[in-house]
Every structure is written in C-alpha cells, then in structure tokens.
Amino acid sequence: MRKVLIAGAAGAMGQKAVALVNTMDGYDLTAVLAPHLKTDERARYHLANSVKIYHQLDQVEDGIADIWIDFTVPTAVYKNVKFALQHGFRPIVGTTGLTDEQETELVQLSKQQQLGGLIAPNFGxxxxxxxxxxxxxxxxxxxxxxxxxxxxxxxxxxxxxxxxxxxxxxxxxxxxxxxxxxxxxxxxxxxxxxxxxxxxxxxxxxxxxxxxxxxxxxxxxxxxxxxxFDRQSFMSGVKVALEKVATLSHLVIGLENIL
Structure with missing residues (x-):
C-alpha cells in the first residue's frame, strides 16, 4: 500500500486528487497539508478520520507518506517540493510558478536524495x-x-x-x-x-x-x-504519475516524459 499526502487538498484540484486517491487500489491517503482546513470539516472534503491534517509545512512528519501530491499556489510550491525531497517523499507537482533555476535545483536535489518525482505544467x-x-x-x-x-x-x-x-x-x-x-x-x-x-x-x-x-x-x-472544460480531465495524468513515480530515479519535468 503506497501512502499519499496531498498538499492543497482543500482547493479545486486538490479535491479532485483526493477523490482519485480514494478510489485507487493500492493507494492510501494518509495526510493532507491545508492551512485553512478545519478538523471538523473532514466530511465536507471527503477525508477519512484516519487522515492526518497539517496546517503548516514544518508540522509534516517523516514517514507519514511515500508520495507528495502538490496542488497549492506558486508562492508555496518551491518550498513544498524542496521539503518533500529532503524528507523522503516522492513529489508529483501540478502547481505552476517554479522558475527554471528552481526546477534545476530541485532536479539536482532529487538526484542527491535518489528520489524520483514529476513536475508537470499540465496533467491533461x-x-x-x-x-x-x-x-x-x-x-x-x-x-x-x-x-x-x-x-x-x-x-x-x-x-x-x-x-x-x-x-x-x-x-x-x-x-x-x-x-x-x-x-x-x-x-x-x-x-x-x-x-x-x-x-x-x-x-x-x-x-x-x-x-x-x-x-x-x-x-x-x-x-x-x-x-x-472540467478539472476531472487532469486526473488521468495524475493517475499515470502515481502509477509510475516509484520507477523514476530523479525528478522529471513534463508528463510527456513518462508516458
């Protein structure tokens, strides 16, 4: 069973990702990172009682998940992905806004950490x-x-x-x-x-x-x-990424490179 953390789980894309992981055999949604999501809103966001809710990046515990799905905001994505790689998570990133220099740095970090992942500007x-x-x-x-x-x-x-x-x-x-x-x-x-x-x-x-x-x-x-026309169309690409991320030796840029 592969454990998944979703950063940005309360957003429109994050909610689609939650629904996807909840329906995939062999995957378990174990945690979410959502600054404004309250613990009494679990039902509204389709989160089981077993799902850990983190409100800040530095609260995320090592080992809580194997895969980090990021659908957050441009101002947070670089720090999130760097944190994920430094703490043993394989990132799948749909958040845009990373500069070329930041992508290069993150790819190098992934090689040092020997962790595969994917940054995709579009999963459609x-x-x-x-x-x-x-x-x-x-x-x-x-x-x-x-x-x-x-x-x-x-x-x-x-x-x-x-x-x-x-x-x-x-x-x-x-x-x-x-x-x-x-x-x-x-x-x-x-x-x-x-x-x-x-x-x-x-x-x-x-x-x-x-x-x-x-x-x-x-x-x-x-x-x-x-x-x-519908954000659901992006989930086919996220599903491919989830299925293939464990086979990647470093951070890959672009969904087309793992198809």
Whole structure:
C-alpha cells in the first residue's frame, strides 16, 4: 500500500486528487497539508478520520507518506517540493510558478536524495499533445504566438503550460528577425516575450484551461488548440504519475516524459 499526502487538498484540484486517491487500489491517503482546513470539516472534503491534517509545512512528519501530491499556489510550491525531497517523499507537482533555476535545483536535489518525482505544467492529455504537436510544427513555421486562457482566479501568468510550450518551440525554432519597426501605443499590448515568442494571457470567469498556438507562414496559417472544460480531465495524468513515480530515479519535468 503506497501512502499519499496531498498538499492543497482543500482547493479545486486538490479535491479532485483526493477523490482519485480514494478510489485507487493500492493507494492510501494518509495526510493532507491545508492551512485553512478545519478538523471538523473532514466530511465536507471527503477525508477519512484516519487522515492526518497539517496546517503548516514544518508540522509534516517523516514517514507519514511515500508520495507528495502538490496542488497549492506558486508562492508555496518551491518550498513544498524542496521539503518533500529532503524528507523522503516522492513529489508529483501540478502547481505552476517554479522558475527554471528552481526546477534545476530541485532536479539536482532529487538526484542527491535518489528520489524520483514529476513536475508537470499540465496533467491533461490534450495539453501534452498540444505541446508535442506545436514543437513539431515550429520546425516548419518559425513565426508563432501563444494565447492561453484560464479562469479568473488563476494566480500566475503566463500559465505553466504556455511557458512550457514556448520552451519546447524554442528548442527547434529557426532564428529569424522580428519586425524592427513595430511599436506599442499601449504598453504590453503585444504580450510577454520568451526568446521572441509572444505569449498572451487571458483571465475570465467561465474558463477553466485553454491554449492556442498560432503559426503564420506565406499565404497560410496553422492553429493548434486544446480545451479543458472540467478539472476531472487532469486526473488521468495524475493517475499515470502515481502509477509510475516509484520507477523514476530523479525528478522529471513534463508528463510527456513518462508516458
């Protein structure tokens, strides 16, 4: 029986993860980290009486779990994952907001600790395929922009998926000049810039998670789009991560790398 701790268990994604673990054979939800979850709210959050509730990171006890699932917030994720690795937990991380430098440090720490884990900007299969297809298309269409659309409560911008898409495109994209005469009459109107790839973030009620990658060429255009209409769609990827994390020798970045 593999023991699981869920950080951010009271949030929308955390609750989906709780439901998933509760239905998986061979896995036992033993603890949650949720700063504002009260012990008398167990029934509301579908937590058995045996589940330990921690309100602070430094309260988490060694050995309480084997796997650490993190669906928290960008300001907490780095400290959480570092703590998990230092205390023998295998992390599965869906929280975005880690910098490249932080990811590099955490991967190195995982190798030192000889602990496998996964950091995934998106657990949805459609998003993983979008990134794969976008990277392939970028070899033929170097002129590209990304539009990501998320719910109004999302705390970070751009989304981790959009930034990961840009990084994958940048690996294969031919270098070329942008329009040197371009000006902005409204600051920021052209979006963020990752090595010349423009990224635009939309935050509106009613959306969940959506991304478009727009390619332009001489006389033609290509648009690749994915839509996540329900957070339940991300759980197929989390399930894969739970099943494979014990086989990983270090922290892996991207769900596509363990499929």
């Amino acid at each position: 299969m459609s998003a993983v395929l979008l990134m794969k297809f976008a990277q392939e298309a970028a070899s033929y269409f170097p002129d590209v922009e990304i539009i990501e659309m998320h719910h109004a409560d999302k705390k970070d911008a751009p989304s981790g998926t959009a930034l990961s898409t840009a990084k994958l495109i940048d690996q294969v994209r031919q270098s070329h000049e942008t329009n040197p005469a371009e000006t902005e009459s409204l600051a920021g109107v052209r979006g963020g810039d990752y090595h010349g790839i423009k990224i635009h973030s939309v935050r509106l009620p009613g959306y969940i998670a959506h991304e478009q990658v727009l390619f332009g060429g001489a006389g033609e255009a290509l648009t690749i789009r994915q839509d996540s």
